[in-house]
Amino acid sequence: MPAFTMQPNAVDCDVHVAPASVQDLFPYLSDYWRQYVTEAGVRLTDMAHAYPPAVTGPLPHSFAELAERYLEPAQPQVAVLNCVTGFETHRNPYFSAAVASAVNDWLREEFLGHDDRLRASLAVSAVSPDDAVAEIQRVGEDPRFLQVLLPARSDLPWGHKNNHAMFAAARERSLHVGLHAWGRPGKAPTPSGFTTTYLEDYVGNQPIAQAQLLSFVAEGVFERVPDLRVMLIENGFAWLPPLLWRFDKDWKGVWREVPWVTEPPSEYVRRHFAMTTAPAHIPDDPAAVDQLLEMLGGAGMLAYASDHPHEHGAGIQPLLAQLSDADRDAVLRGNAAELYGLSAPQAA
Amino acid sequence: MTQIDTAPETQAPATRAVELIDCDVHAQATDAMLAEHMGPSSRRMLERFGRSTPKVTDWYPRARNAGMRVDAWPNKPGHIWGSDPEMLREQLLDEFDVDYAILEVLSGQDCYDHPDLAADRNRAVNEWQLHTWLDFDPRLRATIAVAHEYPELGVAEIERRAEDERFVAVLLPASAAEPLGSPKYWPLYEAATACGRPVVIHTGGYVDHRGAGYPSFYLEYHVANGLVMQSQLAGMVAGGLFEAVPGLRVVLTESGLAWAAALRWSLDAAWEVMGQDHPRLRRRPSEYIDEHVWFTTQPIEEPADPQHLVAAIRQARLEHRLLFATDYPHWDFDSPAQALPRAIGPELRHAVRCGNALDLYGLPRERAIVNGG
Amino acid sequence: MRVVVGPVSEFPPGARRIVQAGVRSIGVFRVGERFYGIRNRCPHQGGPLCLGHMLGDAVADEPGRAHVSAEPLRIACPWHGWEYDLDSGQSFMGPGEAGVRSYGVGTAPGEALLAEIEAGSTQLRPGPYVAETFEVRVEDDYVVLDA
Numbered sequence: 018m019p020a021f022t023m024q025p026n027a028v029d030c031d032v033h034v035a036p037a038s039v040q041d042l043f044p045y046l047s048d049y050w051r052q053y054v055t056e057a058g059v060r061l062t063d064m065a066h067a068y069p070p071a072v073t074g075p076l077p078h079s080f081a082e083l084a085e086r087y088l089e090p091a092q093p094q095v096a097v098l099n100c101v102t103g104f105e106t107h108r109n110p111y112f113s114a115a116v117a118s119a120v121n122d123w124l125r126e127e128f129l130g131h132d133d134r135l136r137a138s139l140a141v142s143a144v145s146p147d148d149a150v151a152e153i154q155r156v157g158e159d160p161r162f163l164q165v166l167l168p169a170r171s172d173l174p175w176g177h178k179n180n181h182a183m184f185a186a187a188r189e190r191s192l193h194v195g196l197h198a199w200g201r202p203g204k205a206p207t208p209s210g211f212t213t214t215y216l217e218d219y220v221g222n223q224p225i226a227q228a229q230l231l232s233f234v235a236e237g238v239f240e241r242v243p244d245l246r247v248m249l250i251e252n253g254f255a256w257l258p259p260l261l262w263r264f265d266k267d268w269k270g271v272w273r274e275v276p277w278v279t280e281p282p283s284e285y286v287r288r289h290f291a292m293t294t295a296p297a298h299i300p301d302d303p304a305a306v307d308q309l310l311e312m313l314g315g316a317g318m319l320a321y322a323s324d325h326p327h328e329h330g331a332g333i334q335p336l337l338a339q340l341s342d343a344d345r346d347a348v349l350r351g352n353a354a355e356l357y358g359l360s361a362p363q364a365a
Numbered sequence: 366m367t368q369i370d371t372a373p374e375t376q377a378p379a380t381r382a383v384e385l386i387d388c389d390v391h392a393q394a395t396d397a398m399l400a401e402h403m404g405p406s407s408r409r410m411l412e413r414f415g416r417s418t419p420k421v422t423d424w425y426p427r428a429r430n431a432g433m434r435v436d437a438w439p440n441k442p443g444h445i446w447g448s449d450p451e452m453l454r455e456q457l458l459d460e461f462d463v464d465y466a467i468l469e470v471l472s473g474q475d476c477y478d479h480p481d482l483a484a485d486r487n488r489a490v491n492e493w494q495l496h497t498w499l500d501f502d503p504r505l506r507a508t509i510a511v512a513h514e515y516p517e518l519g520v521a522e523i524e525r526r527a528e529d530e531r532f533v534a535v536l537l538p539a540s541a542a543e544p545l546g547s548p549k550y551w552p553l554y555e556a557a558t559a560c561g562r563p564v565v566i567h568t569g570g571y572v573d574h575r576g577a578g579y580p581s582f583y584l585e586y587h588v589a590n591g592l593v594m595q596s597q598l599a600g601m602v603a604g605g606l607f608e609a610v611p612g613l614r615v616v617l618t619e620s621g622l623a624w625a626a627a628l629r630w631s632l633d634a635a636w637e638v639m640g641q642d643h644p645r646l647r648r649r650p651s652e653y654i655d656e657h658v659w660f661t662t663q664p665i666e667e668p669a670d671p672q673h674l675v676a677a678i679r680q681a682r683l684e685h686r687l688l689f690a691t692d693y694p695h696w697d698f699d700s701p702a703q704a705l706p707r708a709i710g711p712e713l714r715h716a717v718r719c720g721n722a723l724d725l726y727g728l729p730r731e732r733a734i735v736n737g738g
Numbered sequence: 739m740r741v742v743v744g745p746v747s748e749f750p751p752g753a754r755r756i757v758q759a760g761v762r763s764i765g766v767f768r769v770g771e772r773f774y775g776i777r778n779r780c781p782h783q784g785g786p787l788c789l790g791h792m793l794g795d796a797v798a799d800e801p802g803r804a805h806v807s808a809e810p811l812r813i814a815c816p817w818h819g820w821e822y823d824l825d826s827g828q829s830f831m832g833p834g835e836a837g838v839r840s841y842g843v844g845t846a847p848g849e850a851l852l853a854e855i856e857a858g859s860t861q862l863r864p865g866p867y868v869a870e871t872f873e874v875r876v877e878d879d880y881v882v883l884d885a
Contacts, residue, residue, distance in 0.1 A: 071639055173578040174585070178802065205575040207596040209544045214643050217603045220631050224592035225576035231585045232577065237801030255630055259623035259677060262666040264588050269831070270697065270819035271429050271584050277798035281831070298631040300680065308676045312668070330638040435816030436789045698817055703783040 023323055024337075025092040028353040030293045031197075031250050031322035032087060032096045035063055036123060037078035044126075045119035053112065064105055067199040069215060074326035080131045087325045088132065094350060095359055097163060097195075098128055098137040099250065104168045104200050106142075114148035117141050121156050129161045136357070138166035138195045146179055150186045157190030163357045164193040164248060169226045170200025176232030184242045193356065196229055198222040198251035226252035227260050234264070234285045237277040246356050247290050251324055254292035255299055258312035261286060287314065291356055293322035294348065296329035299336050306339050316344045320353040379734040383464040384715075385701055386722040388661050389567070389618050389690035390457065390466045393447035394493050399472060402489035402496075407482055418477040421569060425586045429696045437694035446694045450501045457693045458504055459736075461701040464719065465504055465728055467533060467565075468494055469618065473510040474538040474570050483512035484522070491526055499531045503735060506726070508536040508565050509557075516552040523553070527560035533726045534563045538570025539590070539620060545597045546604035554610045563614040563659070563725060566597065587697075594620035595628050598658065602632060605645020607653040614725065616659040619692055623666040623674060625681035629654060655682055659725060661690035662717060663699040671706035678713070687717045688725065740860040742874060743881040746845050756788055759885035766843055766883055767792065767824060769811060774824040775841030775883050776813055781829075785817035787838060793821070842884040849876045 036042050039054050039061045046054070053059070063076060077083035088096070100120050106113045120140040129135050139162040141149035153165060165187045167175055175196065187194060199222065205211045206221040226249055233239065233247060261283040268275075268282050278285070299306055310316060321333070337345050353359070400408050422428060433446040437456060441449055457463060473487040490510040498505050509526045511519035526532045535557040543549050545566065557564045568590045580586055594617050607613060632650035640646050660683060668674055678687060691699050705714055723730055741759050743749070743766050754767045756778055763778035765788025778788040791814045798804040812821040812830055821830035827840030851874050854860035860882070874880060 071642065170576055171578050174580055175577075177578075177581060181801075205573075207544055207576060207600065208540045208572045208574060208593050209542070209597070209600075210573075210575070212544070212600060212603075213547075214603050214646075216632075216635050216639050216643055216646070217600050219639070220599045220603075220628075220635055221576065221596060223627075223631060224589075224595050227592055228574070228577035228580065228585070228589055231588055232580060235580070235582050235585050237798075240798075240801055253627075253631060255627040256624060258668070258673070259621070259627065259666055260588070260591070262623060262668045262673075263591055263621055263664070266664070266667050266818075267584055267587050267697075271587070273793075273796050274427055274582050274584055276796040276804045277801045279798070296631075296634065298627070298634045300626075300630055305680055308673075308680065312673050312676070328638060330634050429819050430791075430816075434785075435791065436786055696818065700783040700785070700817075 023091040024321055024349055026094055027321045027349040028095045028359065029091065029093040029323050030097050030248060030320045030353050031295060031324045032098050033076055033325060033327065034083060034098050034100050034124070034128060035076045035078060035102050036061065041078065042116065042119040042123055045122040046115060050112065050115050061102055062105055064101055064199065066202040068327060071215070072328045074328070076326060080128050083128065084132070088134070091323060091325070093134060095134055095136055098124060098135060099166060099195065099197055100124060100137070100140060101166070101168070101197060101199065103140045104143065105202060108144055110142060110145040110148065113142040113144050114152065117148070117152055118155070121152065121162070125156075125159065125161070136161050136163050138162070138164050138197075139192060140166050141183070143168055143171060143201070146183050149183045153183065153186045153190055153192065157187070157192055160191075162192060164195040166195050166197055168200030169196055169198050169222060169229055169252060170204055170206065171229075174232030175229050176234070176236030176238050178236065181238065181241050184238055184245050188242050188245055191358070193246040193248065195248045195250050196226065196252070198226065222251070223253045223256055227256060230260070230286065230290065231264065233289070234278060234282045235275050237275065239285050239289050240277050240279075245289065248320065248356065249290060249292045250322065251293060251295065251327075253296050253298045254294070254319065255309055257286075257292070258309075287318065291318050291320050291352060293320050293324070294333040294336075295322045295324035295327070297331065297333040297336065299333070301335060303335065303339055306336050310336070310339060316340055316348050317352060319348045320356070321349045380731045381734055383719050383723060383728065383730050383732055385461070385463050386689065386719045386728065387457070387463050387466040387691050387693070387701070388616070388688040388722055389663060389692050390453070390468050391447050391692065391694060392453065392468045392470050392494065392498055393445060394470065394472050394490065395443065395445055395448055397443065398448060398493060398497070399486065399489045402492040403485050407485040410482060416478060418571065421572070425583045427583045429583075433696055434694050434698055450498055453693070454502055457691065458502065463504060463701070464732055465506055465722075467506045467508060467726075468498060469508050469536055469565060469567050470494060470510055471567065471569055473512070474536070474567070477571065480512065480515040480518055483515060484518040487512045487522055491522065491532070495529070503733065506531050506533045506728075508532065508534045509562070510536050511553060513537050513550065513553060514542055516550060519553050520556040523556040523560065523562075532562070533728070534565045534616065536565050536567060539566050539568045539593050539597060540570035540572040542571070544600040544604070546601035546606045551606070551609055554606065554613050558610055558612045563616050565616045565618050566594070568594065568619040590619065591621040591624050595624055598628060598654070599632060602650045602653050603643060603646055607657045608645055608647060613657055614659065615657060616661060616688065616725070618661045618690065619663060621664060621666055622660040622662060622681070622683060622687060623677040625654070625660065625683060626677055629681060659686045659688055659721070661688045662704070663690040663692040664697045665699050665704050671708035674706060675708050678709070684713060684716060685721055685724075688722045689718045739885050740854065741883040741885050742851060742860060743843075743883055746879040746881055749881050754788065757883065759883065762885065764841060764883060764885060765813070766881065768881070769824070773843035773845070773881060775843040775885070776822065776824060776827060777839040777841075779838070780815040780817065780820060781836040781838055782815065782818060782820050785815045787813060787815050787822065790814045790816040792824070844882055845879050846882045848874050848878045848880060851880055851882070852876065
């Protein structure tokens, strides 16, 4: 991993691990599901449609690999592990739930127990809110899980009332939500259908994440669950200011459709959302970076992530360089620490 | 006394310098108005079965005031918002001193009517513009409506209208059966460019909310109009549309403008990592956008600090690409008197209000004064 | 200036009139027994505010459950729908947001008005919905705007 993408001593909000094959999950699946997998030749794809070889290094499949390839060089204070294996699961809601449970057990056994710098997102079924609630209740007490992991690509926007019980259950276990780029393959990302190149699909994550943000606010999720926070992971962030200008303006005209949204949407967003810094997708020019920071209202919503082992090109450095020491510290550690309730991180 | 014969003075028609061009105005036809211009089998089919394609107001019905300005209802039998040229002239052209108004008639922007009906309907839209509007007021211009899902038929319609200079652009919806950069639609772009017309890509069409699923509320749907256009622009650039049709000019209409800078940064950053593997994407994406893409202003974003809007315009290099639009008679209409903040300064204001549109559409910079205005 | 809008008998509950007071266009509303006056110009983009819908508040108990409350009563601009309190002119978003000028409107008996008109302190200004000018009669009451 190129050194410039690693920030030592950071709270790293997006580090990827995945089982090497579905067989790695067998210790955590019932004999029925083991047979289900074996008999039909079910395989995991490592989310190859989202992370083809051109844009990723090897995924850590074990603690030893994570330690050698990431922990040693990166030296994080805290690293939040995201296993997006469950994003590619079948629509079989029962299998989806079984895989999510297996992933969480695998994370605890294979990673979280080995290094107390490690935290994780809690995997849930993306096709069955009931099962998501059950899984949150099963393992959510474990303080090493920080948030419920949801894919940005969904059949119904995540703010929909069908999902509200899941958010309430999350908060009961002191969990937030991590909304991570990508999702199930085979789902057209744009309103007019499939993208035909990886580049379009990759950039396509950002309008999708924005639509999810609109949903959380418009559906009143933060009125129902006032202490819920949502970390947008791997979706970019520079798109936020113009979206909020538009969202506020439109709300002023049509708020009666959603009278539970009692403040301008941007107020909810600033209170409840944060965004990881990889991909960065910011301008080169320092003056333009300054303008972007001003439009964002400062760096208070940004949370550093390496997104190991994914490659996004030019990173967050030009923005970090424009910040005061205190603000840089907040992006690298403080904002995430506050959101996740981590014990006070040590400054570099 | 010498008798002096004075020849009658011939008065040259008074002209004025153009100062304001409205690049997005919705004349709206009722079904009855369009039926007048349609063939008998289309009329019969419509009478007996109606249309197959749902209107957006059928599946997001709770638009603000049916999507319109409350005060734009004509109160004339048989008329609806935007169907009465006299009201439009009064409420828009004369009220705001508009020099040219470009009509985008959305009644034909449907994908799922069968080809005969789609072609006939769009032909009728253009006939209606011709007879009801273009002959009514010399300040009006039209856009060529086409059956875009059937490009051969669309090309025929473009060629049919090409000789009439008052049709200044070809009109497409911002969402269609395939992404707009798809080779399926290239014949339309080629035909438009061949007859010197830009392509207006207008918010609307059949929007299928596939990435994040269907939102529950019009509020989400309306804000997402900007997101739809972002996806389309990314697809057009990455799919090599501007390589395939080098002279193409597109006008992204009614989807906002302030999002352009962040999209450019994303596309350029992605291109650095993966662009060389995309053979149709030969240059930096923002270069294509610089050369081929225009934006209309409405619905203009209104940040608390107007300087931020100016910054967004400059970050996206839109100074010569931004075209003023009111979107009359829709509810989120931008007033020519008020919508542009003072912060943009006189030079940019002039470019946006008329300069850029004069350059793009090649309209005369002086126009005859009409009815004293 | 005080402006006589018209006879109370011709201004039933639910009625509204746009009147000119000097260069200003002002909307006069009657709701039940109360009268309101609002500048007919939206602070947002200058739209004809007083042509918009009059609405009570919509209050949600939780997402999906809401009721309408008669107060505060607001006027929604016919363009973008931004709302203003009929009584105070305050934006529905609160005092931090630009509001619209509101005016006092009440009633007065004809006898008193005739004296004021003669003295020049009150003017007769019918709105465009009144077909022709009217006379102030001693025995009637009139709607009066403090513009």
